[in-house]
Amino acid sequence: MNTSKLIALDADGVLLDYNLAYASAWERAFGGRPQLRNPQAYWAMDRWTVESLQGEALQSFRRSFDAQFWSTVPAIAGAVQACEKLVAAGYELVCVSALKPEFAQARQANLQRLGFPIERVMATSNHAQPGHSPKARTLAQLRPAAFVDDFLPYFEGVPAQIHAALILREQDGSPNQGPGLQAIHSTHGNLAQFADWWLER
Template sequence: MSNSKLIALDADGVLLNYNLAYASAWERAFGQRPALRNPQAYWAIDRWGVETLQGADLDRFRACFDAQFWSSVPAISGAVQACEKLVSAGYELVCVSALKPEFAQARQANLRAHGFPIEQVIATSNAGSVECSPKAQALAQLKPVAFVDDFLPYFAGVDQAVHKAVHKALILREPDGSPNTGPGLQQMDSTHTNLAQFADWWLERPHQIENNDESRF
């Protein structure tokens, strides 16, 4: 049975703007902020006018994704307010992020600095498989009533892990190059453009939520 008052939220792309932070990391590594190339690109490397890196330059860039980076990612517009609405309605929020566990504390500090009403961050790393999301085990333990993520592959195996008790909500966001396409969309319980839209939709349908309505929306 699920915890009817617990909602699990992804961080990057749902709560926090990783794509914007990516440009800041590039500027930190190379001293120049990249130009915006495609604001509708899902992946940061396609969104900004950057080249593919190799060797020492790649190592230099990767080194910038440290605790300082993960503690300073900007919040997505409206995400803090969406979380506040959910908490005011009686829900507890937990962040489940495919992040290296060593950066969980930095992520928690980042959320706290923005004022997110989230007291727990679970970092799962991103070592999953096609059949099973790296987040499935954490969700099996948490048993939330809903799980919100912006990356369709991270829903793989969640039904089996949580015994179909979790509402799966996909944030679609930028469409160009998005992995959020194909037959897997049929397994989602709802889709939304951002967390703010999800929160409003969720809170307007209390009878469906309380009853864990299995229909697709």
């Protein structure tokens, strides 16, 4: 049994609303905020009425995902309170994010500004070996009691002793299906539901 008092949390889709921030990045790059197309879409490109970009337009948009962007992503409703409950129960929280390491400080500043009781951000980038999440090595070193993420492929290669908690948020186009679900220990609608369930076990 894993008796660690550490819980590892993903950022985008668990703590922070990346899909909402995506619309702001589009507006910043092109001057107009996109219209909401499908609030139940998993991917930001499907959620907003945006065009597929190529060439210079794509490069311009990618430049919007800078330190300013990563330090201003809004919190998901109830996520700060969920973290506060876990900390009050004696857990330490660490954010493990598939983010370029150069933006780890911006992400940390973002979380602190929003009031999250999280002192560490581990940025793993999103490059992985086949069958292994880019987060797997970091999680193996941390050995938390639980790892909470909203992207099923990020559980690949994570040690089985770590409780794998999958957030099943917006389902249209979701990658959270298939045989990989057999390795998941619990599923929840959001972090608040996970926190309540975890503390009531």
